[in-house]
């Protein structure tokens with residue numbers, strides 16, 4: 001990465017080439033993948049304004065269960081109150097601003113105690129006690145600052161923008177996921193990766209299988225792409241995606257191609273022939289399979305570094321079983337993930353070079369173009 005490239009912002013005209021019709025469109029300009037200035041704009045204009053998936057409601061089943069999540073530089077506490085309601089707050093004391101909780105998660109929290117001067121907060125965010133603050137001090141004036149929160153399909157979403165469209169309307173046009181029973185599914189595995197590539201390269205890579213035959217022999221052996229005409233395009237304001245078909249005799253995406261875990265109850269025979277891949281903007285990658293749901297979220301750490309959290313959700317029956325063994329599917333996606341991260345890291349090296357010029361999309365890369373167009377529209381509004 002050269003200093004000149006790192007400091008430069010793309011021109012709106014450069015983005016217009018991505019926003020144009022698919023047949024003539026060009027990929028995003030290189031500056032969007034390597035510039036600290038762009039990442040600051042994205043944090044302010046995208047990650048601080050969109051609904052972001054930060055976890056599962058089942059992660060905090062009991063009163064006093066909590067976890068913290070960093071979003072666009074802010075630490076947010078998500079916790080379940082004594083009344084069982086899940087709420088989110090900035091992890092910041094209302095006295096002189098100390099960070100409150102240092103750990104990433106915990107259980108059995110009775111109150112949030114600031115380590116600095118011992119102000120304490122109830123789990124609903126109200127100020128419980130502020131030692132020796134005087135007679136005219138009103139505790140009601142200093143609750144923790146709340147962050148907007150919503151639950152969709154068992155996933156907890158946060159939005160730092162107080163004026164954002166409510167979660168339900170924002171996601172009103174998502175496909176109907178009910179048949180996958182996601183709120184009832186349980187996490188069977190979670191792996192975090194740190195990838196030396198921009199977060200958008202990860203979303204773009206997920207959005208196409210043009211690379212699959214060469215890069216993922218284990219994947220190409222068991223599932224096949226479907227032409228755009230056959231699969232149609234699933235696009236909405238907040239997402240895009242589409243299915244791939246399992247090859248004849250294959251039951252799920254696993255090393256063996258067999259499924260040893262219970263199918264999600266109620267899925268049709270037709271549903272069991274497909275795996276669906278959705279990018280939910282900006283950074284959630286949701287992949288329902290016949291017997292599990294795979295979820296990635298991609299969190300920018302730097303222009304050229306991303307933390308990817310990958311989780312596998314199974315039926316509760318499967319996870320609760322004494323002999324629960326998800327290794328066949330976990331290994332499959334872990335191998336595939338690592339192959340993808342290597343490709344993304346090579347792409348990062350290339351798009352950061354003076355020698356990069358935006359290129360054309362191949363016909364099966366329509367979902368990459370849709371994601372890039374969504375991004376280019378957002379960025380154009382921020383420049």
Ligand code: FES
Pocket residue numbers: 093094095096097098114115116117118119
């Ligand atoms: S900063 Fe928290 S009690 Fe003073």
Ligand SMILES: [Fe+2]
Pocket residue numbers: 205206211212215216336339340
């Ligand atoms: Fe891939």
